Amino acid sequence: MEGKGCCGNFLQRCKPYIAMISLQFGYAGMNIITKVSLNRGMSHYVLVVYRHAFATAVIAPFALLLERKVRPKITFPIFMQLFVLGLLGPVIDQNFYYAGLKFTSPTFSCAMSNMLPAMTFVMAVLCRMEKVEIKKIRCQAKMVGTIVTVAGAMLMTIYKGNVINLVWSQHIHSHTSSPVPAATTSSDKDWLKGSILLILATLAWASFFILQAVTMRRYPAHLSLTAIVCFLGTLQSIAVTFVMEHKASVWTIGWDMNLLAAAYAGIVSSGIAYYVQGLVMQKRGPVFVTAFSPLMMIIVAIMGSFILAEKIYVGGALGSVVIVIGLYAVLWGKYKEYEENKIETIPEPIKSCGEHGHTLAIIDDIEANNHTQLQKIESKTNKPAVTISVPIPKQSMIDMETQKA
Secondary structure, three states: OHHHHHHHHHHHHHHHHHHHHHHHHHHHHHHHHHHHHHHOOOOHHHHHHHHHHHHHHHHHHHHHHHOOOOOOOOOHHHHHHHHHHHHHHHHHHHHHHHHHHHHOOHHHHHHHHOOHHHHHHHHHHHOOOOOOOOOOHHHHHHHHHHHHHHHHHHHHHHOOOOEEOOHHHHHHHHHOOOOOOHHHOOOHHHHHHHHHHHHHHHHHHHHHHHHHHHHHHHOOOHHHHHHHHHHHHHHHHHHHHHHHOOOHHHHOOOOOHHHHHHHHHHHHHHHHHHHHHHHHHHHHOHHHHHHHHHHHHHHHHHHHHHHOOOOEEHHHHHHHHHHHHHHHHHHHHHHHHHHHHHHHOOOOOOOEEOHHHOEEOOOOHHHHHHHHHHHHHHHHHHHHHHHHHOHHHHHHHHHHHHHHO
16 A cells, blocks of 8 residues: 555656656647748748637637636636736747747757746746745756856857758758758848747746736636637737738648648647646746756757758757756756745645635645544544543542442
Protein backbone atom coordinates (compact mmCIF):
# COMPACT_ATOMS: atom_id res chain seq x y z
CA MET A 1 0.00 0.00 0.00
CA GLU A 2 2.86 2.34 0.84
CA GLY A 3 4.44 1.61 -2.55
CA LYS A 4 1.21 2.47 -4.33
CA GLY A 5 0.91 5.67 -2.31
CA CYS A 6 4.45 6.74 -3.16
CA CYS A 7 3.90 5.92 -6.82
CA GLY A 8 0.65 7.90 -6.82
CA ASN A 9 2.32 10.89 -5.19
CA PHE A 10 5.16 10.73 -7.71
CA LEU A 11 2.77 10.65 -10.65
CA GLN A 12 0.79 13.52 -9.13
CA ARG A 13 3.95 15.60 -8.89
CA CYS A 14 4.94 14.74 -12.47
CA LYS A 15 1.60 15.75 -14.01
CA PRO A 16 2.45 19.47 -14.43
CA TYR A 17 5.80 18.60 -16.03
CA ILE A 18 4.30 16.03 -18.41
CA ALA A 19 1.54 18.46 -19.41
CA MET A 20 3.93 21.32 -20.17
CA ILE A 21 6.43 19.13 -22.06
CA SER A 22 3.60 17.75 -24.21
CA LEU A 23 2.46 21.29 -24.99
CA GLN A 24 5.95 22.19 -26.22
CA PHE A 25 5.77 19.41 -28.83
CA GLY A 26 2.38 20.76 -29.89
CA TYR A 27 3.74 24.31 -30.17
CA ALA A 28 6.73 23.08 -32.16
CA GLY A 29 4.49 21.40 -34.74
CA MET A 30 2.41 24.56 -34.95
CA ASN A 31 5.48 26.67 -35.75
CA ILE A 32 6.59 24.40 -38.60
CA ILE A 33 3.14 24.00 -40.18
CA THR A 34 2.35 27.70 -39.83
CA LYS A 35 5.65 28.74 -41.43
CA VAL A 36 4.87 26.57 -44.48
CA SER A 37 1.37 28.08 -44.72
CA LEU A 38 2.64 31.67 -44.46
CA ASN A 39 5.30 31.02 -47.08
CA ARG A 40 2.54 29.90 -49.44
CA GLY A 41 0.88 33.29 -49.15
CA MET A 42 -1.78 32.88 -46.48
CA SER A 43 -2.60 36.08 -44.59
CA HIS A 44 -1.70 35.83 -40.91
CA TYR A 45 -4.78 37.91 -40.04
CA VAL A 46 -7.05 35.32 -41.65
CA LEU A 47 -5.06 32.51 -40.06
CA VAL A 48 -5.71 33.97 -36.60
CA VAL A 49 -9.45 34.16 -37.33
CA TYR A 50 -9.73 30.55 -38.52
CA ARG A 51 -7.45 29.33 -35.73
CA HIS A 52 -9.63 30.64 -32.93
CA ALA A 53 -12.83 29.74 -34.75
CA PHE A 54 -11.65 26.11 -34.73
CA ALA A 55 -10.67 26.42 -31.07
CA THR A 56 -14.10 27.79 -30.13
CA ALA A 57 -15.91 25.06 -32.05
CA VAL A 58 -13.93 22.33 -30.27
CA ILE A 59 -13.91 23.68 -26.69
CA ALA A 60 -17.42 25.19 -26.45
CA PRO A 61 -19.41 21.88 -26.44
CA PHE A 62 -17.26 20.48 -23.61
CA ALA A 63 -17.66 23.72 -21.64
CA LEU A 64 -21.45 23.67 -22.05
CA LEU A 65 -21.79 20.03 -20.99
CA LEU A 66 -19.17 19.63 -18.27
CA GLU A 67 -19.40 23.00 -16.53
CA ARG A 68 -23.09 23.83 -16.67
CA LYS A 69 -23.45 23.41 -12.89
CA VAL A 70 -20.23 25.08 -11.74
CA ARG A 71 -20.07 27.99 -14.18
CA PRO A 72 -20.32 31.31 -12.27
CA LYS A 73 -22.21 34.31 -13.57
CA ILE A 74 -20.32 36.74 -15.77
CA THR A 75 -20.35 40.20 -14.22
CA PHE A 76 -19.22 43.30 -16.09
CA PRO A 77 -15.70 43.34 -14.52
CA ILE A 78 -15.22 39.67 -15.41
CA PHE A 79 -16.44 40.29 -18.96
CA MET A 80 -13.94 43.13 -19.37
CA GLN A 81 -11.14 40.86 -18.20
CA LEU A 82 -12.24 38.19 -20.70
CA PHE A 83 -12.45 40.83 -23.43
CA VAL A 84 -8.89 42.01 -22.73
CA LEU A 85 -7.70 38.38 -22.64
CA GLY A 86 -9.15 37.89 -26.13
CA LEU A 87 -7.38 41.06 -27.27
CA LEU A 88 -3.99 40.19 -25.76
CA GLY A 89 -3.79 36.53 -26.76
CA PRO A 90 -5.63 35.87 -30.02
CA VAL A 91 -5.31 39.34 -31.57
CA ILE A 92 -2.11 41.13 -30.49
CA ASP A 93 0.12 38.19 -29.62
CA GLN A 94 -0.84 35.90 -32.48
CA ASN A 95 -0.77 38.55 -35.24
CA PHE A 96 2.57 39.96 -34.11
CA TYR A 97 4.02 36.48 -33.69
CA TYR A 98 2.92 35.29 -37.13
CA ALA A 99 4.22 38.51 -38.74
CA GLY A 100 7.56 38.06 -36.97
CA LEU A 101 7.64 34.39 -37.97
CA LYS A 102 7.08 35.37 -41.59
CA PHE A 103 10.04 37.79 -41.53
CA THR A 104 12.42 35.45 -39.65
CA SER A 105 12.39 31.67 -39.07
CA PRO A 106 10.68 29.17 -36.74
CA THR A 107 13.83 28.56 -34.67
CA PHE A 108 14.50 32.28 -34.27
CA SER A 109 10.88 32.90 -33.27
CA CYS A 110 11.00 30.16 -30.64
CA ALA A 111 14.30 31.50 -29.31
CA MET A 112 12.79 34.96 -28.88
CA SER A 113 9.85 33.38 -27.09
CA ASN A 114 12.28 32.27 -24.36
CA MET A 115 12.06 35.84 -23.07
CA LEU A 116 8.57 34.96 -21.87
CA PRO A 117 9.50 33.74 -18.34
CA ALA A 118 11.61 36.84 -17.66
CA MET A 119 8.86 39.18 -18.90
CA THR A 120 6.28 37.25 -16.89
CA PHE A 121 8.43 37.54 -13.77
CA VAL A 122 8.84 41.31 -14.19
CA MET A 123 5.11 41.80 -14.73
CA ALA A 124 4.27 39.51 -11.81
CA VAL A 125 6.50 41.65 -9.57
CA LEU A 126 4.80 44.82 -10.79
CA CYS A 127 1.39 43.27 -10.13
CA ARG A 128 2.54 42.06 -6.67
CA MET A 129 2.07 38.43 -7.59
CA GLU A 130 5.76 37.77 -6.92
CA LYS A 131 7.70 38.90 -3.84
CA VAL A 132 11.20 40.33 -4.28
CA GLU A 133 13.54 39.89 -1.32
CA ILE A 134 16.87 41.19 -2.58
CA LYS A 135 18.88 39.74 0.32
CA LYS A 136 17.93 36.17 -0.61
CA ILE A 137 19.93 34.31 -3.25
CA ARG A 138 16.82 33.02 -5.05
CA CYS A 139 15.58 36.56 -5.68
CA GLN A 140 19.02 37.63 -6.86
CA ALA A 141 19.04 34.68 -9.29
CA LYS A 142 15.65 35.68 -10.71
CA MET A 143 16.71 39.29 -11.18
CA VAL A 144 20.08 38.42 -12.78
CA GLY A 145 18.39 35.80 -14.97
CA THR A 146 15.89 38.36 -16.20
CA ILE A 147 18.67 40.77 -17.19
CA VAL A 148 20.65 38.00 -18.94
CA THR A 149 17.55 36.88 -20.85
CA VAL A 150 16.90 40.38 -22.15
CA ALA A 151 20.57 40.69 -23.13
CA GLY A 152 20.37 37.46 -25.12
CA ALA A 153 17.30 38.70 -26.96
CA MET A 154 19.07 41.97 -27.81
CA LEU A 155 22.07 39.97 -29.10
CA MET A 156 19.83 37.94 -31.39
CA THR A 157 18.13 41.09 -32.65
CA ILE A 158 21.24 43.16 -33.37
CA TYR A 159 23.77 40.50 -34.46
CA LYS A 160 22.98 37.93 -37.15
CA GLY A 161 26.37 36.49 -38.11
CA ASN A 162 27.28 33.74 -40.51
CA VAL A 163 25.35 30.58 -41.30
CA ILE A 164 26.08 27.50 -39.20
CA ASN A 165 26.46 24.55 -41.57
CA LEU A 166 25.05 21.37 -40.04
CA VAL A 167 25.74 17.93 -41.48
CA TRP A 168 22.14 17.08 -42.37
CA SER A 169 21.36 20.63 -43.51
CA GLN A 170 24.26 20.52 -46.00
CA HIS A 171 22.86 17.29 -47.38
CA ILE A 172 19.41 18.84 -47.72
CA HIS A 173 20.71 22.04 -49.34
CA SER A 174 22.71 20.02 -51.88
CA HIS A 175 19.51 18.28 -53.01
CA THR A 176 17.45 21.49 -52.95
CA SER A 177 19.75 23.61 -55.08
CA SER A 178 16.86 25.31 -56.84
CA PRO A 179 16.51 29.07 -56.29
CA VAL A 180 14.71 29.97 -53.07
CA PRO A 181 11.45 31.90 -53.49
CA ALA A 182 11.46 35.57 -52.55
CA ALA A 183 8.93 34.98 -49.79
CA THR A 184 11.35 32.73 -47.90
CA THR A 185 14.39 35.03 -48.08
CA SER A 186 14.51 37.81 -45.50
CA SER A 187 16.82 40.80 -45.71
CA ASP A 188 18.54 42.23 -42.66
CA LYS A 189 15.92 44.96 -42.49
CA ASP A 190 13.08 42.44 -42.43
CA TRP A 191 15.00 40.41 -39.83
CA LEU A 192 15.15 43.43 -37.49
CA LYS A 193 11.47 44.15 -38.11
CA GLY A 194 10.59 40.56 -37.34
CA SER A 195 12.63 40.66 -34.12
CA ILE A 196 10.76 43.72 -32.87
CA LEU A 197 7.40 42.12 -33.71
CA LEU A 198 8.37 38.96 -31.83
CA ILE A 199 9.38 40.98 -28.74
CA LEU A 200 6.02 42.77 -28.78
CA ALA A 201 4.24 39.44 -29.20
CA THR A 202 6.11 37.98 -26.23
CA LEU A 203 5.20 41.03 -24.13
CA ALA A 204 1.53 40.58 -25.00
CA TRP A 205 1.75 36.85 -24.22
CA ALA A 206 3.26 37.55 -20.78
CA SER A 207 0.46 40.03 -20.10
CA PHE A 208 -2.03 37.35 -21.12
CA PHE A 209 -0.60 34.91 -18.54
CA ILE A 210 -0.75 37.47 -15.75
CA LEU A 211 -4.32 38.49 -16.51
CA GLN A 212 -5.38 34.86 -16.94
CA ALA A 213 -4.06 34.03 -13.45
CA VAL A 214 -6.06 36.94 -12.02
CA THR A 215 -9.24 36.10 -13.95
CA MET A 216 -9.24 32.43 -12.89
CA ARG A 217 -9.60 33.47 -9.25
CA ARG A 218 -12.94 35.11 -10.05
CA TYR A 219 -14.03 32.80 -12.89
CA PRO A 220 -12.78 29.29 -12.05
CA ALA A 221 -14.58 27.44 -14.88
CA HIS A 222 -11.54 26.66 -17.02
CA LEU A 223 -13.26 25.24 -20.11
CA SER A 224 -15.80 28.04 -20.21
CA LEU A 225 -13.07 30.66 -19.79
CA THR A 226 -11.10 29.13 -22.66
CA ALA A 227 -14.15 28.97 -24.94
CA ILE A 228 -15.17 32.57 -24.19
CA VAL A 229 -11.64 33.92 -24.74
CA CYS A 230 -11.35 32.08 -28.07
CA PHE A 231 -14.81 33.29 -29.15
CA LEU A 232 -14.10 36.91 -28.26
CA GLY A 233 -10.71 36.62 -29.92
CA THR A 234 -12.39 35.36 -33.09
CA LEU A 235 -14.75 38.35 -33.21
CA GLN A 236 -11.93 40.81 -32.54
CA SER A 237 -9.71 39.15 -35.16
CA ILE A 238 -12.50 39.42 -37.75
CA ALA A 239 -12.74 43.16 -37.09
CA VAL A 240 -8.95 43.56 -37.42
CA THR A 241 -8.88 41.51 -40.63
CA PHE A 242 -11.61 43.63 -42.24
CA VAL A 243 -9.50 46.71 -41.53
CA MET A 244 -6.15 45.25 -42.67
CA GLU A 245 -7.24 43.02 -45.58
CA HIS A 246 -9.46 44.52 -48.28
CA LYS A 247 -9.55 41.59 -50.73
CA ALA A 248 -12.27 38.98 -50.42
CA SER A 249 -9.94 36.34 -51.88
CA VAL A 250 -7.84 36.20 -48.69
CA TRP A 251 -10.71 34.44 -46.92
CA THR A 252 -10.73 31.48 -49.32
CA ILE A 253 -9.33 28.28 -47.85
CA GLY A 254 -9.26 24.79 -49.34
CA TRP A 255 -8.27 21.28 -48.35
CA ASP A 256 -4.58 22.14 -48.20
CA MET A 257 -1.83 23.23 -45.82
CA ASN A 258 -3.72 26.41 -44.93
CA LEU A 259 -6.64 24.42 -43.54
CA LEU A 260 -4.27 22.11 -41.66
CA ALA A 261 -2.42 25.08 -40.16
CA ALA A 262 -5.65 26.75 -38.98
CA ALA A 263 -7.15 23.53 -37.57
CA TYR A 264 -3.96 22.36 -35.87
CA ALA A 265 -3.17 25.75 -34.35
CA GLY A 266 -6.76 26.23 -33.22
CA ILE A 267 -7.30 22.84 -31.61
CA VAL A 268 -3.83 22.20 -30.16
CA SER A 269 -2.17 25.60 -29.65
CA SER A 270 -5.27 27.57 -28.65
CA GLY A 271 -7.98 25.27 -27.31
CA ILE A 272 -6.02 22.55 -25.54
CA ALA A 273 -3.09 24.81 -24.65
CA TYR A 274 -5.20 27.52 -22.98
CA TYR A 275 -7.03 24.91 -20.90
CA VAL A 276 -3.95 22.95 -19.81
CA GLN A 277 -1.99 26.11 -19.05
CA GLY A 278 -4.83 27.33 -16.86
CA LEU A 279 -4.88 24.10 -14.84
CA VAL A 280 -1.10 24.06 -14.36
CA MET A 281 -0.98 27.78 -13.60
CA GLN A 282 -3.48 27.39 -10.80
CA LYS A 283 -1.16 24.97 -8.98
CA ARG A 284 2.31 26.21 -9.89
CA GLY A 285 1.89 29.83 -11.00
CA PRO A 286 2.48 31.69 -14.29
CA VAL A 287 6.30 31.60 -14.11
CA PHE A 288 6.30 27.77 -14.02
CA VAL A 289 4.04 27.59 -17.07
CA THR A 290 6.45 29.69 -19.13
CA ALA A 291 9.52 27.71 -18.04
CA PHE A 292 9.51 25.05 -20.75
CA SER A 293 9.88 27.22 -23.85
CA PRO A 294 13.57 26.26 -24.46
CA LEU A 295 12.43 22.71 -25.16
CA MET A 296 10.22 24.01 -27.97
CA MET A 297 13.21 25.86 -29.46
CA ILE A 298 15.28 22.67 -29.57
CA ILE A 299 12.46 20.66 -31.15
CA VAL A 300 11.77 23.35 -33.76
CA ALA A 301 15.48 23.71 -34.59
CA ILE A 302 15.76 19.99 -35.34
CA MET A 303 12.45 19.78 -37.24
CA GLY A 304 13.11 23.02 -39.14
CA SER A 305 16.53 21.97 -40.34
CA PHE A 306 15.09 18.68 -41.64
CA ILE A 307 11.72 19.77 -43.03
CA LEU A 308 12.31 23.39 -44.08
CA ALA A 309 16.08 23.25 -44.67
CA GLU A 310 16.24 26.20 -42.29
CA LYS A 311 19.49 28.13 -41.85
CA ILE A 312 20.77 28.70 -38.32
CA TYR A 313 22.94 31.78 -37.79
CA VAL A 314 25.74 32.40 -35.28
CA GLY A 315 23.96 35.35 -33.67
CA GLY A 316 20.81 33.33 -33.18
CA ALA A 317 22.71 30.41 -31.66
CA LEU A 318 24.71 32.61 -29.25
CA GLY A 319 21.63 34.59 -28.25
CA SER A 320 19.69 31.37 -27.66
CA VAL A 321 22.38 30.04 -25.32
CA VAL A 322 22.44 33.32 -23.36
CA ILE A 323 18.63 33.34 -23.11
CA VAL A 324 18.53 29.74 -21.87
CA ILE A 325 21.17 30.52 -19.20
CA GLY A 326 19.15 33.48 -17.98
CA LEU A 327 15.93 31.49 -18.18
CA TYR A 328 17.15 28.71 -15.93
CA ALA A 329 18.55 31.22 -13.45
CA VAL A 330 14.98 32.52 -13.15
CA LEU A 331 13.66 28.95 -12.87
CA TRP A 332 16.18 28.03 -10.18
CA GLY A 333 15.08 30.99 -8.11
CA LYS A 334 11.43 30.11 -8.68
CA TYR A 335 12.03 26.49 -7.64
CA LYS A 336 13.75 27.55 -4.42
CA GLU A 337 10.87 29.89 -3.66
CA TYR A 338 8.37 27.10 -4.26
CA GLU A 339 10.25 24.77 -1.89
CA GLU A 340 10.40 27.44 0.83
CA ASN A 341 6.68 28.16 0.53
CA LYS A 342 5.95 24.44 0.64
CA ILE A 343 7.79 24.11 3.95
CA GLU A 344 6.48 27.31 5.53
CA THR A 345 2.80 27.10 4.62
CA ILE A 346 0.33 25.14 6.77
CA PRO A 347 -1.57 22.50 4.76
CA GLU A 348 -5.01 23.75 3.79
CA PRO A 349 -7.48 21.53 1.91
CA ILE A 350 -9.21 24.48 0.24
CA LYS A 351 -6.90 26.97 -1.44
CA SER A 352 -9.28 29.46 -2.98
CA CYS A 353 -12.94 30.28 -3.33
CA GLY A 354 -15.00 31.42 -6.26
CA GLU A 355 -18.04 33.65 -6.36
CA HIS A 356 -21.46 32.73 -4.90
CA GLY A 357 -20.01 30.19 -2.50
CA HIS A 358 -18.41 28.11 -5.24
CA THR A 359 -15.17 26.71 -3.92
CA LEU A 360 -12.14 25.44 -5.75
CA ALA A 361 -10.77 22.44 -3.87
CA ILE A 362 -7.17 22.08 -4.95
CA ILE A 363 -6.02 19.33 -2.66
CA ASP A 364 -2.55 17.87 -3.02
CA ASP A 365 -2.11 14.21 -2.20
CA ILE A 366 0.49 14.94 0.44
CA GLU A 367 -1.71 17.49 2.16
CA ALA A 368 -4.71 15.16 2.06
CA ASN A 369 -2.70 12.32 3.59
CA ASN A 370 -1.40 14.59 6.33
CA HIS A 371 -4.95 15.78 7.04
CA THR A 372 -6.32 12.25 7.32
CA GLN A 373 -3.43 11.17 9.54
CA LEU A 374 -4.13 14.06 11.90
CA GLN A 375 -7.79 13.03 12.07
CA LYS A 376 -6.81 9.44 12.92
CA ILE A 377 -4.49 10.62 15.68
CA GLU A 378 -7.20 12.85 17.15
CA SER A 379 -9.77 10.06 17.06
CA LYS A 380 -7.36 7.71 18.82
CA THR A 381 -6.60 10.24 21.53
CA ASN A 382 -10.29 11.01 22.08
CA LYS A 383 -11.41 7.39 22.56
CA PRO A 384 -9.52 6.73 25.86
CA ALA A 385 -10.97 9.95 27.31
CA VAL A 386 -14.48 8.53 26.92
CA THR A 387 -13.64 5.14 28.46
CA ILE A 388 -11.83 6.67 31.42
CA SER A 389 -14.68 9.02 32.27
CA VAL A 390 -17.26 6.20 32.52
CA PRO A 391 -16.19 4.40 35.74
CA ILE A 392 -15.71 7.60 37.79
CA PRO A 393 -19.41 8.01 38.72
CA LYS A 394 -19.62 4.34 39.74
CA GLN A 395 -16.76 4.68 42.20
CA SER A 396 -18.32 7.76 43.76
CA MET A 397 -21.68 5.92 44.22
CA ILE A 398 -19.94 2.99 45.96
CA ASP A 399 -18.16 5.34 48.35
CA MET A 400 -21.47 7.06 49.21
CA GLU A 401 -23.14 3.71 49.97
CA THR A 402 -20.34 2.64 52.28
CA GLN A 403 -20.56 5.95 54.16
CA LYS A 404 -24.34 5.54 54.66
CA ALA A 405 -23.86 2.03 55.95
